[in-house]
Amino acid sequence: xxxxxxxxxxxxxxxxxxxxxxxxxxxxxxxxxxxxxxxxxxxxxxxxxxxxxxxxxxxxxxxxxxxxxxxxxxxxxxxxxxxxxxxxxxxxxxxxxxxxxxxxxxxxxxxxxxxxxxxxxxxxxxxxxxxxxxxxxxxxxxxxxxxxxxxxxxxxxxxxxxxxxxxxxxxxxxxxxxxxxxxxxxxxxxxxxxxxxxxxxxxxxxxxxxxxxxxxxxxxxxxxxxxxxxxxxxxxxxxxxxxxxxxxxxxxx
Amino acid sequence: xxxxxxxxxxxxxxxxxxxxxxxxxxxxxxxxxxxxxxxxxxxxxxxxxxxxxxxxxxxxxxxxxxxxxxxxxxxxxxxxxxxxxxxxxxxxxxxxxxxxxxxxxxxxxxxxxxxxxxxxxxxxxxxxxxxxxxxxxxxxxxxxxxxxxxxxxxxxxxxxxxxxxxxxxxxxxxxxxxxxxxxxxxxxxxxxxxxxxxxxxxxxxxxxxxxxxxxxxxxxxxxxxxxxxxxxxxxxxxxxxxxxxxxxxxxxxxxxxxxxxxxxxxxxxxxxxxxxxxxxxxxxxxxxxxxxxxxxxxxxxxxxxxxxxxxxxxxxxxxxxxxxxxxxxxxxxxxxxxxxxxxxxxxxxxxxxxxxxxxxxxxxxxxxxxxxxxxxxxxxxxxxxxxxxxxxxxxxxxxxxxxxxxxxxxxxxxxxxxxxxxxxxxxxxxxxxxxxxxxxxxxxxxxxxxxxxxxxxxxxxxxxxxxxxxxxxx
Numbered sequence: 004x005x006x007x008x009x010x011x012x013x014x015x016x017x018x019x020x021x022x023x024x025x026x027x028x029x030x031x032x033x034x035x036x037x038x039x040x041x042x043x044x045x046x047x048x049x050x051x052x053x054x055x056x057x058x059x060x061x062x063x064x065x066x067x068x069x070x071x072x073x074x075x076x077x078x079x080x081x082x083x084x085x086x087x088x089x090x091x092x093x094x095x096x097x098x099x100x101x102x103x104x105x106x107x108x109x110x111x112x113x114x115x116x117x118x119x120x121x122x123x124x125x126x127x128x129x130x131x132x133x134x135x136x137x138x139x140x141x142x143x144x145x146x147x148x149x150x151x152x153x154x155x156x157x158x159x160x161x162x163x164x165x166x167x168x169x170x171x172x173x174x175x176x177x178x179x180x181x182x183x184x185x186x187x188x189x190x191x192x193x194x195x196x197x198x199x200x201x202x203x204x205x206x207x208x209x210x211x212x213x214x215x216x217x218x219x220x221x222x223x224x225x226x227x228x229x230x231x232x233x234x235x236x237x238x239x240x241x242x243x244x245x246x247x248x249x250x251x252x253x254x255x256x
Numbered sequence: 257x258x259x260x261x262x263x264x265x266x267x268x269x270x271x272x273x274x275x276x277x278x279x280x281x282x283x284x285x286x287x288x289x290x291x292x293x294x295x296x297x298x299x300x301x302x303x304x305x306x307x308x309x310x311x312x313x314x315x316x317x318x319x320x321x322x323x324x325x326x327x328x329x330x331x332x333x334x335x336x337x338x339x340x341x342x343x344x345x346x347x348x349x350x351x352x353x354x355x356x357x358x359x360x361x362x363x364x365x366x367x368x369x370x371x372x373x374x375x376x377x378x379x380x381x382x383x384x385x386x387x388x389x390x391x392x393x394x395x396x397x398x399x400x401x402x403x404x405x406x407x408x409x410x411x412x413x414x415x416x417x418x419x420x421x422x423x424x425x426x427x428x429x430x431x432x433x434x435x436x437x438x439x440x441x442x443x444x445x446x447x448x449x450x451x452x453x454x455x456x457x458x459x460x461x462x463x464x465x466x467x468x469x470x471x472x473x474x475x476x477x478x479x480x481x482x483x484x485x486x487x488x489x490x491x492x493x494x495x496x497x498x499x500x501x502x503x504x505x506x507x508x509x510x511x512x513x514x515x516x517x518x519x520x521x522x523x524x525x526x527x528x529x530x531x532x533x534x535x536x537x538x539x540x541x542x543x544x545x546x547x548x549x550x551x552x553x554x555x556x557x558x559x560x561x562x563x564x565x566x567x568x569x570x571x572x573x574x575x576x577x578x579x580x581x582x583x584x585x586x587x588x589x590x591x592x593x594x595x596x597x598x599x600x601x602x603x604x605x606x607x608x609x610x611x612x613x614x615x616x617x618x619x620x621x622x623x624x625x626x627x628x629x630x631x632x633x634x635x636x637x638x639x640x641x642x643x644x645x646x647x648x649x650x651x652x653x654x655x656x657x658x659x660x661x662x663x664x665x666x667x668x669x670x671x672x673x674x675x676x677x678x679x680x681x682x683x684x685x686x687x688x689x690x691x692x693x694x695x696x697x698x699x700x701x702x703x704x705x706x707x708x709x710x711x712x713x714x715x716x717x718x719x720x721x722x723x724x725x726x727x728x729x730x
Contacts, residue, residue, distance in 0.1 A: 015720050017670070021684050022713060024720035032730035043724050045677070047670040053663050055624060055643060057650030061667035068671050096640075144625035173288070177583045181623025186705035187659065188268075188621050193709040194275050194587045195623070224710030227696060243730070252713040254695035 011039040012073050014081035014090070014114070017048040018216040019237075023251065026216065029243035030082045030117055037125040044072040049089040052183055054097060063097055070094070070106055078124070079114040082239050083215050085182075087116040088149025116146060117239060118214060122155040129162035132244035136234075137167040139208035141199070141222065143215035144177050156214060156238050163241060169206040173198075180221040196225040203233065210234040210250070212241060223252040258347055259556075259610045260378025261406060263594035267617035270592030283418050284586050291412075291580040294524025295631070302520065312517050313635050315510045316571040319502075320562060326471040326504045327553065333474025337536030339549035347377035350554045354379060354463065354496055357550055358388055361494045363460035369478060369485035370394040371465030372574060373498045373554050375407060375596035379463070390463075391455045393484040395448055402429050408590030408598065411522050411576040416589050419444065452484070462492035462546065466499035467518065467573070468511045469551070475535045476551060477511055479518060479528040486532055495534065495546040501553050502562075502570040514573060521575040521633040557609035566608050566641050571634040572601055578628035578638060584621060593618060600628035604641040612649050619645035681722040684715035691715070 011034055019026045027043075034041045050065035069090075073079045081087045091111040098107035121127040138160060146152035160168055179185065179195025186192075200222055203211045211226075213219050216237060223235035234250040249255050263270075274280055299305050319326055331341040344350035350373075358366060366383065368374065368390055380390040380401070392401040396413035400406065402425050407413030414422070423439040426447050433450060464485050468477040476497045478485045489495040505511050519525040538545030561570055579585045579599030590598035595606040595615070603618035612619075619642040628638040649655050669676050691697040691714020699707050706712050 017680075020720045021680055022715045024716055024718070024723055027720035027724070028728075028730040035730075043721065045673045045721065045725075047673060047676040048666070050667070050670070053667050055646070056659065056663050057643070057646030057648070057655060058660075058663055058667065059647055059650075061664060061671075064671040065667050068673065144623070144627070148626040148630055175627060177623050177625035177627070179583065179623060181625065183659065183663075184621075184623045187656075188271070189705045189709060190275055191271055191584055191587055191621065192623070195583050196710065198583075198587075220713055221710065223713055224696075224706065227711040227713075228709070245730075248716075249695060252695050252711055255692050255716075 008038055008040050009077040011041050011078045011080055012076040013041055013043050014049070014069075014073060014079050014086055015043060015046060016081055016083045016086045016216065018220070019082060022220065023216060023237065025245060025248055026082050026237040026239050029237070029239035029245045030080070032243045032245075033117065033121060033130060033239060034080060036130065037121050037127050039078075039125070042076070046072045049086045050097075051085065051089040051093070054089065054093060055182055059097065063101075066094060066097055067103065070103060070110060073110060074106065077113065078120065079110065080117050080120045081114070082117045082237065083217075084116050084143045084146030084150035084152050085215050085217060087114055088145040090114040092149050116150040116152045116214060118155040118159055118242070119150065119152040122158050127159070130159060130242040130244075132242055133164040134241045134244070134246055135165035136209040137169050137207070138210045138212050138241070139169050139171045139203050139206040141171075141178065141203065141211055141213035141218055142174050143213055143218045146214050147175060152214060156212075159242055160212070160238070166241070169208045171202045171206045173202045178218045178221055180217045182217065185221060192221070193225065196221050200225045200229070200231070204231060208233070210236055212236055212238045214238050219251055227252040259376055259595055259606065260347065260381075262606070262610055262614060264606060264615040264618055266594055267592055267621060270594060271588040271621070274588045274592050279418065279421070280416055280589055281587075283416055284589055287415065287580050287586060291523060291576070295521055295577060295580070296524075298520040298524040298526065305520075308513065308517055309633055309635060312514050312633065313571065315505060315513060316634060319504050319506065320567060320570055323501065323504065323562065326506060327501060330469055330471040330474060330504055333472065334536065334549075334551055335474075337474050338539070339474065339536045339551060342550060342552045344552055344554045344556070346556050350377045350498070350552055350556065351379060351382045353552050354498070355382065355386055355388075357494060357496055358383065358461050359386075361460050361548070363388055363494075365389045365391065365455070365459050366461040366463055367391050367393050367455055367459040367488045367492065368397070369462070369464035369480065369488040370397055370413070371463065371498050372410060372596055373465055373500055374463065376556060377554065379498070391452070391459070393452055393456070393488050394480070395445070395482055395484075398448060398452065399425065406591065406596065409576060409579055410574050410597065410599075416591065456487045456491045459488070459492045461494045461496060462488040463496045463498060464489055466497050466503050468505050468514060469499055469503045470508055470511050470533075471504055472507045473535060475508075475533045477515075477531065477533050479515070479531050481523070481529040483530050486530060489532075489534060489546060490544050493546055494548045494550070495537070497534070497551045499551065499553060501555055501558050517633040518573055518575055521577040521631070561608050564608070565644060566604065568636045569601070569605050569608060569641065571636055572605070573634060575633060577631050577633065581627045581631045583625060583627070584623065600638045600642075601636070604638055604645065607645050612645065612652070612654065616649050616654060619649070677719070677721060681719050684719050685717060688715045688717040
């Protein structure tokens with residue numbers, strides 16, 4: 004691990020902010036343990052829903068507030084491949100040909116998905132947590148194809164005491180979330196999620212983990228509706244050892 | 257310019273029908289093993305695959321930069337070898353040209369090798385109207401034609417059918433076969449072969465597509481695994497090649513570079529069983545071949561595509577790889593798209609050729625998972641093109657009003673932190689109360705699209721940011 008303490012902005016992501024704050028606190032702990040000074044500048048959404056729905060001018064307005072909020076930091080880290088990909092891959096495209104293009108490109112270069120940042124930038128080999136369960140990993144499309152996160156979560160989970168990883172089939176296939184796609188074409192989205200849930204359940208694992216809350220809400224939505232015993236959690240909770248609270252979609256006892 | 261039998265406005269209904277069809281779902285599940293796994297093996301066993309892709313993309317980009325020059329060179333080379341080139345601005349012109357060639361040949365029957373352009377222009381129906389019988393000779397196309405359907409996949413037209421369904425179809429139609437073979441795979445093949453042999457020999461005109469058009473030699477190139485293309489074009493008097501203008505490659509060397517990618521990406525083969533180069537009609541010393549050789553170069557919206565932002569689509573070599581990789585295609589099948597071109601490339605190409613008015617479902621019905629772009633051997637940025645089509649739809653004010661209003665509202669809130677924080681904090685607390693006991697939200701008026709089929713986890717309580725602001729730390 005390097006000696007200087009970088010200033011890191013947590014890109015909370017709107018889903019974590021609204022649905023599951025525990026992931027945000029887990030991410031802060033993991034980053035602090037990895038020697039970072041973490042700040043949470045006031046923020047909202049990265050603009051992806053508007054960007055993917057053809058509303059570029061709206062997306063740019065939202066994205067510009069993020070650009071302003073996240074700019075003053077050494078790094079920006081998000082507990083999400085999707086929001087990371089929005090900043091790293093799509094902000095440069097969105098701001099292309101505008102006065103903010105260079106700022107957007109610079110921000111893109113400093114922005115990372117959480118597990119990849121811990122392993123590849125901060126050299127973390129273990130988070131020192133314990134989780135007694137067999138887990139299966141859901142690769143989100145954005146982690147695989149936009150954020151460059153494939154091995155990092157497996158490395159970190161492999162070092163969690165008591166955890167066994169059981170790999171699922173069709174790991175590169177989308178779970179059907181796709182942001183607004185999930186509500187624009189719910190029948191197709193649900194059919195995709197049911198296929199994904201079946202592959203995950205075939206592993207016999209107790210818990211499914213992922214880096215993206217959107218996928219997890221979708222997968223949990225199908226598993227809970229089917230009455231499956233499989234639990235659904237964000238990877239940051241397990242890596243930070245914060246698994247006492249209810250899993251996603253479970254009642255608060 | 258139109259696409260024949262375009263029914264993309266029915267996408268949602270077509271998708272629902274497909275999702276409810278258990279047999280179709282089982283048939284589509286075969287895509288993964290049959291095509292994608294083989295493609296992955298073929299790719300992994302060719303160390304220079306990525307370099308080959310670079311080279312192929314370079315060739316196609318160069319051609320698109322100089323398409324006019326190469327098309328004229330191709331025309332000259334075809335004519336030098338005794339053939340004729342026809343230029344068709346749109347589907348209607350292409351149909352007229354082919355019909356005139358057939359009439360001049362006094363044709364009553366034509367055989368057809370696989371051609372997607374023929375599907376695009378609705379050639380079969382047009383020929384039937386003029387009293388000319390068109391017989392599809394690719395096994396998949398033959399099955400689809402017997403069933404009165406359209407192809408559901410670019411390279412596997414009958415992928416939506418299983419052996420039982422095909423056997424029932426053959427039992428119904430092959431009543432004139434004296435010895436109906438058994439219903440196993442070999443038996444079905446023998447049946448089709450026996451039916452088609454007579455058709456090949458009786459045909460007056462043979463129509464094929466082209467995978468490539470070689471500018472330097474005037475050759476047209478087709479790849480098949482059944483040899484039906486060769487019989488189609490060799491046993492008749494007149495060979496007609498139907499091809500989109502983007503099929504041009506400069507040299508034979510370039511064609512061979514692209515051929516190395518095509519079969520690997522399509523079926524996972526190193527090469528297809530047959531690769532056929534055709535140059536002009538039969539010459540004096542030839543043992544066989546047609547008396548006349550016509551190439552119909554079809555535009556039908558392609559020059560518009562060339563001039564626009566989605567030009568990358570013209571690099572497509574129709575390998576079908578993106579269909580095999582697409583999780584949406586895997587659930588809804590090809591027919592739901594209501595276009596000759598389905599899957600990711602169809603969702604991008606159909607609106608680009610036919611306009612968005614009737615096709616706006618296609619670019620929207622995608623989770624933008626990016627797997628199509630990842631596997632595309634021509635590096636076509638399909639998700640980017642789908643996004644651009646969504647931009648175009650929104651700019652025309654044509655996106656669904658509810659979705660639009662919702663997004664505008666969200667964006668207005670998200671762009672104003674002073675509004676976002678109190679509003680979200682209030683809402684999540686309220687929703688958390690509603691869902692705490694069960695862990696998920698009850699059915700609410702605005703959550704129906706999600707909660708009809710899935711539980712929606714309830715928010716945990718106050719937002720992360722409000723708790724952070726209040727001084728809470730991990």
